[in-house]
Amino acid sequence: MYDRHTDEVPPLPPAPAPVAHEPTTVERGSFCTARCGCGWYGPARRSRDRARTDAAEHLAAP
Known part of the structure; x- marks a missing residue:
């Protein structure tokens, strides 16, 4: 495999939002x-x- 240049690397997806506590x-x-x-x-x-x-x-609970 070859070395990629930084302009060839796709951006990372956004981090998932924290899950809200909604007990049911x-x-x-x-x-x-x-x-x-x-x-x-x-x-x-x-x-x-x-x-x-x-x-x-x-x-x-914390």
């Missing part, structure tokens, strides 16, 4: 799970209220 709850059968856009997810709960609490705790 997802129901699957009789279980409810808190999930977030950043990839975090909580344990499956039978209590929807506890799943919402998990989401709120994730949002408050």
